[in-house]
Amino acid sequence: MTTEAEDILTIAHDWARAGEQVALATVTETWGSSPRPAGSQMAVTVSGRMAGSVSGGCIEGAVAEAALRSIETGAPQLLDFGVTNERAWEVGLACGGKVKVFVEPVQ
Template sequence: MTEDILAIAGAWRDAGEQVAIATVVETWGSSPRPAGSQLAVTMSGKLAGSVSGGCIEGAVADAAKGAMNSGAPALLDFGISDERAWEVGLSCGGKLKVFVEPLA
């Protein structure tokens, strides 16, 4: 059974949490999750879903908190040629873009 990430995020928001949604919008090569995969993040640190099978979730969660603080969405780009990709653990050889937006 798959988690309904938007329903979980909505329930967190209804409970008073600040929430952001991260969505994989593009992939190239070997990518652990397909486009459309989502991760919900709360300011208090709750996570639901996945955008990478774990290898970039920490960096995406940090960006989600930044988006909640600023109110502005962000487009994140991870790839094997990017030093940050190795730093956060994306060593699978693929590339992906993740759109992060605060949930209003």
């Protein structure tokens, strides 16, 4: 039996082997009300493919944008969305929680 995280890693690996530029986003920390637990992952490609979820939809767009920047620059990022962060409301994280997401390009 494979876990959801293993499935996302396999998908990201397969996309990279097929020549896609890929980034992987992983929830590293949550606090309060959060739609996805730590360890949840999402893979994003330059061509627009996405697999997995880091928030059930509310911050996926912002994380996908960051993933594309990480692919472009080669630099990882630690994203912080929470109730005190104006960006959290902008992207739809109005659940009252906090989520940290680590984004890294897949080599």
